[in-house]
Amino acid sequence: MYNEELKIYHSSYIRNARAIGVLWAIFTICFGIINLVVFIQPFWIGDSKDTPMTGHFGLYRYCLGRGLTQTLQCEGRLDDFTTIPSDAFKAATFFVGFSFLMILICIICMLLFFCVHAEKVYKICMWLQIVSGLETFVVFVVA
Known part of the structure; x- marks a missing residue:
């Protein structure tokens, strides 16, 4: 019993x-x-074309409206x-890219569940x- x-x-x-x-x-x-x-999108915050100074900026790129043609x-x-405007945004771009690389490696490591003990895979991930x-x-502190 x-x-x-x-x-x-x-x-x-x-x-x-x-x-x-599986949820993890x-x-x-x-x-x-x-x-x-966050890494690929060239702009995050921007204006509409109706504002006096049209433009937007993101992690590594910024755009400004020029002249009357907008x-x-x-x-x-x-x-x-x-070409990245400031050192803070250069550092943020690097850390976001490296963070994505770590997550990509983690996703690839999850394939190890098929051939390695689950405890080791959990610790690596x-x-x-x-x-x-x-x-x-x-990135949040720097930018």
Whole structure:
């Protein structure tokens, strides 16, 4: 009788551990998508064309309206760090990119569930996500 109860608890534990692993993977993928959008999106905050000084800025790029035609002149490219307007935004761009890289490595490491003990995979992903979270925190402090 005691052995059967132990088997029931063990199977319940394994099922719950797998569910937590799947949820962790889903939330990691969602965080990776958010991180990618922050990294790739060239502008975050902007004006409409009806305001006197039309323009917008983002992590590595900013655009200003020039003249009466309200055409936007944009500066800053991701592939050339010298065009990013300030050192704070250069640092923020680097840390957001590195944070996304850590999340991407974490998502790839989750494939190790098929060939490595789950505890090791959890520890690897935990540390990768802690590093990614700290880098994201640094971005908020710097920028």
